[in-house]
Amino acid sequence: MAIKYSKTVMDHFANPRNVGEIDNPDGIGEVGNPACGDIMTFQISVKDDRIHDLKFKTFGCGAAIAVSSMISEMAKGKSVVDALKITNKDVAQQLDGLPQNKLHCSNLGADALHAAIRSYQKKIEAGNVVPERVLIDHDHDHDGLKQGSTCRCPHCEIETPTDLPYCQDCGRELGTAPASS
Known part of the structure; x- marks a missing residue:
């Protein structure tokens, strides 16, 4: 049986926004799920406590790429506090739904964003110039x-x-x- 994706998911998969890397990022978060093979890395640039730029690299299925793209759009311009409030449910809703067996991708995307923000927060707390990569592996x-x-x-x-x-x-x-x- 073929998996049916919404037009929004297909658009973000075929035309992902914000793919790449940021020179000198303020935060780096990575999450991976060995069971499904998806790995997401998010890098953020923060100015005046707002996510000024966000780039991602995702290795995974079409849903994982679409989720990463959507989250990057949702988080850009938000305050760090508001970006931390983005949930997997928010992402799935913005994508006009995900098939049940692909909902875990929205968890991974939200986790990767939150890990990048945590990396930024740790950098600020420690007074570091270079952020520490925050990895989430809770599989x-x-x-x-x-x-x-x-x-x-x-x-x-x-x-x-x-x-x-x-x-x-x-x-x-x-x-x-x-x-x-």
Whole structure:
């Protein structure tokens, strides 16, 4: 059975916006999902606390490329705080929907943007000239971990108990929580 994509998805896949790299970026975020093979790298340039420029490179399916393109359009010109509020649901809605088996691409895109912003924030906090690349790789589950273990949230880097499905700080999904006994 063929996957049906919206005209918006097809447009962003065929004509992706903001592909490339930024000279001297202020933030670099990368996310990959080895299970599906998608890897997204976002670079941002920030001026006056606004995302002045955003470029991406994506290795993956058409949906992953379309998601990266759409997010780049959605985030450009927004304040850092507002760009952090872009969710996977927002992206899927702007693309006029994604097939169920491709919704994870919108998660990856939002995560890559948020990682680039976190990279920028870390650069500012540390007073660095060169940003540190923030990688998000949370493609594991919590099965087999003992009750009361903690996991570092890939989104905000806060330690959170693994028996919770969501980070206590940012509220984003951590993975598969272990079954209660």
